[in-house]
Amino acid sequence: MTEVALEAQFTQWREYVHRRPELVASDADELEDHLRDSVDGLIALGLRSDEAFLIAVKRMGGLDELSREFAREHSERLWKQLMFTGDDPRxxxxxxxxxxxxxxxxxxxxxxxxxxxxxxxxxxxxxxxxxxxxxxxxxxxxxxxxxxxxxxxxxxxxxxxxxxxxxxxxxxxxxxxxxxxxxxxxxxxxxxxxxxxxxxxxxxxxxxxxxxxxxxxxxxxxxxxxxxxxxxxxxxxxxxxxxxxxxxxxxxxxxxxxxxxxxxxxxxxxxxxxxxxxQGVIENIAPVLTRLFTPLFAVALLAFLVTIGVNGHGIDVNRETLVLFDLLLAVVLALLLYSISARDPQAPRGMFDVLQLVLVVSALAIDAVVLITMTGRIAEYGTTPNNVAALGENIVLLANLAWAAWLLLRFVRRQGGFPAVERWQTAYLPVYAVWLWAVVLILPPLFSFR
Incomplete structure (x- = not known):
C-alpha cells in the first residue's frame, strides 16, 4: 500500500469516527493519534502498511466498543451532552x-x-x-x-x-x-x-x-x-x-x-x-431485544412444526391466516435484520448464527405449507384485492428470507462470509418499495376499486 493509499484509509476511518455524535473533535484526534502510532510501530516491525493498518484497527476494537469506553471515561461530559447543557463543543x-x-x-x-x-x-x-x-x-x-x-x-x-x-x-x-x-x-x-x-x-x-x-x-x-x-x-x-x-x-x-x-x-x-x-451514547435497544426473542421464536416455530407432523392436521388457511403468517415472516425478518445490524461482520460464526438459521428455515417451512394451501384456495374461489396483496407480500418476504437462509447456511458451513448476508438485505430494500407502491397505485384500479 502506498503512502497515498494509507492516508486514504485513515481518511475513511476518520470520516466514520466523526459520524459518532458522542465523540467530539478532540476525542477523534486522540483516537487517530493512537491508531497512527500503532500503525507506525507495526510497520517498523516489518509489516506492510496495509497489514499494519488492518491489525492496528483490529487491536483498537470495534468503534462501538471504543464509544462505550469513552462514554465511561467521559461520563460527565456525555451526560451534559444528553441534557444539552455544559460547554460541549457540539x-x-x-x-x-x-x-x-x-x-x-x-x-x-x-x-x-x-x-x-x-x-x-x-x-x-x-x-x-x-x-x-x-x-x-x-x-x-x-x-x-x-x-x-x-x-x-x-x-x-x-x-x-x-x-x-x-x-x-x-x-x-x-x-x-x-x-x-x-x-x-x-x-x-x-x-x-x-x-x-x-x-x-x-x-x-x-x-x-x-x-x-x-x-x-x-x-x-x-x-x-x-x-x-x-x-x-x-x-x-x-x-x-x-x-x-x-x-x-x-x-x-x-x-x-x-x-x-x-x-x-x-x-x-x-x-x-x-x-x-x-445514537451511540447509550446501548441500542432493538438489537438487545433481538437477542432475547430470537431463541424464543425459534423454539416456538420448531414446536409448531413438530405439532403439525405429530397430529397430521393441516393449516386452515384463509385471508386472515395468510396475513398472520405474513406478519410472522416480517417478525422473523426483523429479528434477522437487527441481529445483523449489531453484529461485527468479521466475527467468526457462533451458536447465535446457527440459531438464526434454524429460525429462518423453520419460518420458511411453515410458510411453504401456507403458501401452497392459499394458492389452491385462490385458484378455486378467485382473487380479491386483499388476498392478492397478502399473497404478494408473502412471496416478497419469502424470496428475501429464502436467499438469506442460503447465505446463512454458507456462512455457518464456512463457505461464505457474513457481509454477503448484510449486502443482500440492503440490496433488497428497493423490492419492498416497488411492491408497496404497486399495491397502493396499481391494485385498486386493477380490481375496479372494489
Missing part, C-alpha cells in the same frame, strides 16, 4: 437540531388539524384519516432528516414528488369507505412512505449499503422510542381523565380531538430526533 449543533425538531413536530401537529377546516373531523366515521394519517407525520420527519443531511436539490424534489404521489393515491381514487382498496391504502401507504423517509435518511450517501443498514437500525430504534412515548402518552391521558373528572370536567373532547392526533404525529418526529440525538 452544543450549538444539538441546539439547532432541537429547534428544527420542534418546528417539524409543530408542523405535523398543525397539519393534521387543517382538514377540519374543510369538514374532515378526526373523530368522524370516514376513512380520510385512516388513509392519510402517515402523510401528516412522515413528510415532517423526512424534512427533519433531510435538514440534517443537507442533500442536493434533486433529492428534495424526489422526496416532495413521492409524498405528493402518496397524497394523490390516498385521495384521488373513486373508492367508498367499504372498499378493499381503502384498507390496502391504509395499510400499505405508510410503509411505502416510510421507505421515502429512508431516502431522506440516506440522502447524504444514497449508494452506500452501510447507510441503508443504518436506516434499518434507525427504524427499529424509532419504533422502540415511539412505543415508549406512546406508553407515556397513555399515562398522561389516564392522569387527565382522573384529575379533570375529579373537578366535574369531561376532557374527552380535548383528548380525542386534539391531544391524541396532534401528539401522535408529533411523537413520530420526536422519536426520530431521539434516535439521532442518542
Amino acid at each position: 452544543k450549538a449543533r444539538s441546539g439547532r437540531d432541537l429547534i428544527a425538531m420542534l418546528i417539524c413536530a409543530a408542523g405535523a401537529a398543525v397539519s393534521i388539524k387543517i382538514p377540519e377546516l374543510f369538514g374532515q373531523r378526526y373523530d368522524g366515521d370516514g376513512m380520510f384519516y385512516a388513509t392519510n394519517f402517515a402523510l401528516f407525520a412522515l413528510p415532517w420527519l423526512a424534512a427533519f432528516l433531510a435538514w440534517k443531511r443537507r442533500p442536493g436539490i434533486r433529492v428534495y424534489a424526489v422526496l416532495l414528488g413521492l409524498f405528493v404521489l402518496g397524497a394523490v393515491a390516498a385521495n384521488a381514487y373513486p373508492v367508498g369507505d367499504e372498499s378493499q382498496s381503502v384498507a390496502l391504502t391504509a395499510s400499505h401507504l405508510p410503509l411505502a412512505l416510510w421507505l421515502v423517509v429512508g431516502l431522506a435518511y440516506a440522502s447524504d450517501n444514497l449508494r452506500s449499503s452501510r447507510r441503508r443498514m443504518d436506516f434499518i437500525r434507525f427504524s427499529g430504534e424509532w419504533f422502540v422510542y415511539l412505543v415508549l412515548i406512546g406508553l407515556g402518552g397513555g399515562v398522561l391521558i389516564t392522569f387527565l381523565y382522573g384529575t379533570f373528572e375529579a373537578i366535574g370536567v369531561e376532557p374527552d373532547q380535548f383528548i380525542w380531538a386534539w391531544l391524541t392526533p396532534c401528539g401522535g404525529v408529533g411523537a413520530m418526529v420526536v422519536a426520530g430526533w431521539l434516535v439521532e440525538a442518542k
Whole structure:
C-alpha cells in the first residue's frame, strides 16, 4: 500500500469516527493519534502498511466498543451532552437540531388539524384519516432528516414528488369507505412512505449499503422510542381523565380531538430526533431485544412444526391466516435484520448464527405449507384485492428470507462470509418499495376499486 493509499484509509476511518455524535473533535484526534502510532510501530516491525493498518484497527476494537469506553471515561461530559447543557463543543449543533425538531413536530401537529377546516373531523366515521394519517407525520420527519443531511436539490424534489404521489393515491381514487382498496391504502401507504423517509435518511450517501443498514437500525430504534412515548402518552391521558373528572370536567373532547392526533404525529418526529440525538451514547435497544426473542421464536416455530407432523392436521388457511403468517415472516425478518445490524461482520460464526438459521428455515417451512394451501384456495374461489396483496407480500418476504437462509447456511458451513448476508438485505430494500407502491397505485384500479 502506498503512502497515498494509507492516508486514504485513515481518511475513511476518520470520516466514520466523526459520524459518532458522542465523540467530539478532540476525542477523534486522540483516537487517530493512537491508531497512527500503532500503525507506525507495526510497520517498523516489518509489516506492510496495509497489514499494519488492518491489525492496528483490529487491536483498537470495534468503534462501538471504543464509544462505550469513552462514554465511561467521559461520563460527565456525555451526560451534559444528553441534557444539552455544559460547554460541549457540539452544543450549538444539538441546539439547532432541537429547534428544527420542534418546528417539524409543530408542523405535523398543525397539519393534521387543517382538514377540519374543510369538514374532515378526526373523530368522524370516514376513512380520510385512516388513509392519510402517515402523510401528516412522515413528510415532517423526512424534512427533519433531510435538514440534517443537507442533500442536493434533486433529492428534495424526489422526496416532495413521492409524498405528493402518496397524497394523490390516498385521495384521488373513486373508492367508498367499504372498499378493499381503502384498507390496502391504509395499510400499505405508510410503509411505502416510510421507505421515502429512508431516502431522506440516506440522502447524504444514497449508494452506500452501510447507510441503508443504518436506516434499518434507525427504524427499529424509532419504533422502540415511539412505543415508549406512546406508553407515556397513555399515562398522561389516564392522569387527565382522573384529575379533570375529579373537578366535574369531561376532557374527552380535548383528548380525542386534539391531544391524541396532534401528539401522535408529533411523537413520530420526536422519536426520530431521539434516535439521532442518542445514537451511540447509550446501548441500542432493538438489537438487545433481538437477542432475547430470537431463541424464543425459534423454539416456538420448531414446536409448531413438530405439532403439525405429530397430529397430521393441516393449516386452515384463509385471508386472515395468510396475513398472520405474513406478519410472522416480517417478525422473523426483523429479528434477522437487527441481529445483523449489531453484529461485527468479521466475527467468526457462533451458536447465535446457527440459531438464526434454524429460525429462518423453520419460518420458511411453515410458510411453504401456507403458501401452497392459499394458492389452491385462490385458484378455486378467485382473487380479491386483499388476498392478492397478502399473497404478494408473502412471496416478497419469502424470496428475501429464502436467499438469506442460503447465505446463512454458507456462512455457518464456512463457505461464505457474513457481509454477503448484510449486502443482500440492503440490496433488497428497493423490492419492498416497488411492491408497496404497486399495491397502493396499481391494485385498486386493477380490481375496479372494489
